Amino acid sequence: MEHPLSCECNTVQGHVLPGATASRVLCYCKDCQAFARYLNAQDTVLNVQGGTHIVQLAASRVVITKGQSHIAAVRLSDRGLIRWYASCCNTPIGNTLPTNQLPFVGLVDNILNQASIPNDFPGKIAVVHTQSAIGHPKPSAHGLPGTMWRFLRIVAKARMSGAYKQSPFFDDDGKPVVDPVVLSDAERKKLKNAGAT
Numbered sequence: 001m002e003h004p005l006s007c008e009c010n011t012v013q014g015h016v017l018p019g020a021t022a023s024r025v026l027c028y029c030k031d032c033q034a035f036a037r038y039l040n041a042q043d044t045v046l047n048v049q050g051g052t053h054i055v056q057l058a059a060s061r062v063v064i065t066k067g068q069s070h071i072a073a074v075r076l077s078d079r080g081l082i083r084w085y086a087s088c089c090n091t092p093i094g095n096t097l098p099t100n101q102l103p104f105v106g107l108v109d110n111i112l113n114q115a116s117i118p119n120d121f122p123g124k125i126a127v128v129h130t131q132s133a134i135g136h137p138k139p140s141a142h143g144l145p146g147t148m149w150r151f152l153r154i155v156a157k158a159r160m161s162g163a164y165k166q167s168p169f170f171d172d173d174g175k176p177v178v179d180p181v182v183l184s185d186a187e188r189k190k191l192k193n194a195g196a197t
Contacts (some may be wrong), residue, residue: 003120005062005093006112007086008044012067012093012170016107020157022057022121023150025106028139029129031076033187034104034191035083036075038183039090042195045110050134055110055121056147059096059170060163062105068168073180076188082180084169086111096167100174103157103164134195 002015032052036045045052064071072087075098084093094107109117126143133139158164171177183191 001120003116005068007089007091007106007111009086009089010086012064012070012086012091012111014062014064014066016057016097016112017061017063017118018120020058020061021153022055022123023147023151024121024123024125025054025056025105025147026127026139027054027129028049028052028131028133030132030192031080032129033132033134033195034076034188035092036076037191037194039085039092041090041092041110045092045108046195049106049139050132051127051139053125054094054106055109055112055117056104056106056151056154057121058158058163059100059105059168060102060158060166062107062168064168068177071168071178073176073178075180075182076191077179077185078182081155082169082176093163094170096169098169098176100164100167101159103148103158104151104154105166105167105169132144135144146180152155 033050036042062067070088081095128145130139130141
């Protein structure tokens with residue numbers, strides 16, 4: 001069964017195709033925290049210690065049916081991930097590598113139907129980058145090896161099947177559908193340090 005996705009104002013809509021491998025991750029890295037702050041969405045995206053809930057899967061499973069023109073992107077540096085969001089209401093969509101050759105997307109759960117996530121994307125939640133969590137005690141990290149294994153499975157299957165060419169985030173030539181804004185060093189440091197404790 002398709003899993004619906006929608007930005008907060010419903011301008012961007014679509015779904016995730018069923019089946020195949022997925023991972024659920026709670027990420028405390030400073031980059032995910034900075035992305036939420038860039039969108040001024042930290043109160044709705046981050047948990048109390050700065051964690052972001054993410055569902056990782058093949059980008060070819062993501063279908064945008066409405067509002068494609070409102071999809072925007074940012075990179076925290078010129079070597080960073082591309083972080084996608086709905087410009088209409090600053091709802092985060094997710095992150096990808098800067099090329100479709102590794103066809104993988106981490107969808108922030110705000111774009112998904114949160115109540116249906118455990119059923120549609122079952123499995124244990126990996127907790128990663130806990131050293132960057134806000135406050136003390138820090139959460140315990142676990143589950144990274146399994147997440148990395150599933151990442152390799154997702155990428156390998158998409159490459160072998162040719163599905164890596166299908167993505168709402170990259171065009172037929174493998175270029176991002178929009179040019180990401182690249183933050184300056186000062187902008188990035190300000191966002192990363194905003195929640196430091």
